[in-house]
Amino acid sequence: xAYLVTGATGCIGRYLVSELLKRSGDIxxxxxxxxxxxxxFDRCAREWGGGxxxxxxxxxxxxxxxxxDPGWIAAQSGSIDHVIHLAxxxxxxxxxxxxxxxxxxxxxxAGEKAAASGTAHVVDLAERMKVGAxxxxxxxxxxxTAAGLFGEDMFDVGQQRNTPQQRxxxxxxxxxxxxxxxxxxxxxxxxxxxxxxxxxxxxIAGPYYFFRLLRMAAQLPRIxxxxxxxxxxxxxVPVDFVVRALDRIMHLPAAPGTTYHLVDLRRxxxxxxxxxxxxxxxxxxxxxxxxxxxxxxxxxxxGVGWALPHLGxxxxxxxxxxxxxxxxxxxxxxALAGTDIRVPPLVGYAPIIWKYWAENxx
Numbered sequence: 001x002a003y004l005v006t007g008a009t010g011c012i013g014r015y016l017v018s019e020l021l022k023r024s025g026d027i028x029x030x031x032x033x034x035x036x037x038x039x040x041f042d043r044c045a046r047e048w049g050g051g052x053x054x055x056x057x058x059x060x061x062x063x064x065x066x067x068x069d070p071g072w073i074a075a076q077s078g079s080i081d082h083v084i085h086l087a088x089x090x091x092x093x094x095x096x097x098x099x100x101x102x103x104x105x106x107x108x109x110a111g112e113k114a115a116a117s118g119t120a121h122v123v124d125l126a127e128r129m130k131v132g133a134x135x136x137x138x139x140x141x142x143x144x145t146a147a148g149l150f151g152e153d154m155f156d157v158g159q160q161r162n163t164p165q166q167r168x169x170x171x172x173x174x175x176x177x178x179x180x181x182x183x184x185x186x187x188x189x190x191x192x193x194x195x196x197x198x199x200x201x202x203x204i205a206g207p208y209y210f211f212r213l214l215r216m217a218a219q220l221p222r223i224x225x226x227x228x229x230x231x232x233x234x235x236x237v238p239v240d241f242v243v244r245a246l247d248r249i250m251h252l253p254a255a256p257g258t259t260y261h262l263v264d265l266r267r268x269x270x271x272x273x274x275x276x277x278x279x280x281x282x283x284x285x286x287x288x289x290x291x292x293x294x295x296x297x298x299x300x301x302x303g304v305g306w307a308l309p310h311l312g313x314x315x316x317x318x319x320x321x322x323x324x325x326x327x328x329x330x331x332x333x334x335a336l337a338g339t340d341i342r343v344p345p346l347v348g349y350a351p352i353i354w355k356y357w358a359e360n361x362x
Contacts, residue, residue: 001025007087009040019247031056061118081132115168127181134184141169151328152259183256190263196238196349199356217283225287231270232322261329264343280354
């Protein structure tokens with residue numbers, strides 16, 4: 001068994017490589033040129049402890065063929081069982097490598113272009129090397145403005161894609177669906193947060209943007225609720241669930257072209273989630289009493305537009321953390337049946353997430 005992984009040093013990849021090392025085979029890791037990328041790989045390699053089984057391959061997603069040494073490509077052609085493309089989404093724009101919905105609030109046009117071109121280059125390389133399968137890490141962001149139940153077999157259902165993240169996830173997935181000649185599978189996680197047992201995370205995404213505000217709100221009397229507009233629903237999963245589910249599913253016999261939603265089946269409002277972290281901060285609870293339109297009006301006010309970024313909350317972050325639909329995950333549930341791989345209730349590990357953030361990010 002042999003693997004080629006893009007985004008191996010990102011927020012998902014660094015844990016996935018550890019899981020793959022529990023199996024047999026070599027793991028080839030795409031590493032961008034430059035001292036920063038080399039340093040990040042060396043640091044992760046020490047954590048993995050895989051020795052010679054983890055092998056760096058210098059390459060660049062932005063260049064056709066990934067700019068990998070042709071000699072390496074020739075030597076490895078036909079021997080790579082799984083290409084795992086994780087470097088999609090906001091990290092594709094700056095080379096950090098990783099994928100998750102709800103991250104990278106400042107992701108823009110450059111990120112959209114990088115996600116699409118990088119995926120196209122990976123697809124072309126997978127075909128050229130005659131790999132066994134391509135595993136593409138997409139995102140539930142592809143659902144865009146869809147309402148109601150969004151199934152794993154749904155893709156282009158006429159939904160609008162208003163944010164750069166939504167457009168990038170959609171376009172990258174479209175490239176896989178339309179152009180990939182080798183067997184492929186797609187994985188769509190919701191907002192990926194820290195490890196459920198350690199709280200560890202190496203980036204700020206999803207609810208983390210609001211943690212500073214909650215800490216400030218802890219100065220207020222807890223008996224006084226914070227009146228807010230309706231914030232809609234959200235969905236988040238810990239990184240350890242995503243990694244264990246991906247490792248399990250990709251090694252199962254499955255029909256090519258299958259999509260898996262890596263989501264929490266429990267539906268929760270954004271306010272309910274933030275209130276779990278408000279309890280950890282010692283802050284008052286949010287109470288939704290105003291219509292949604294009030295939030296849209298507030299966000300357009302010049303003062304609010306200036307203040308939120310200075311408090312660590314980009315103006316567009318609310319749109320990235322809310323979903324107008326909920327997600328079916330029948331394929332995922334069937335694939336994980338008989339295992340202990342499941343999304344733990346957020347109420348059980350929210351204190352761990354908060355503690356790690358408070359000790360490492362403040």
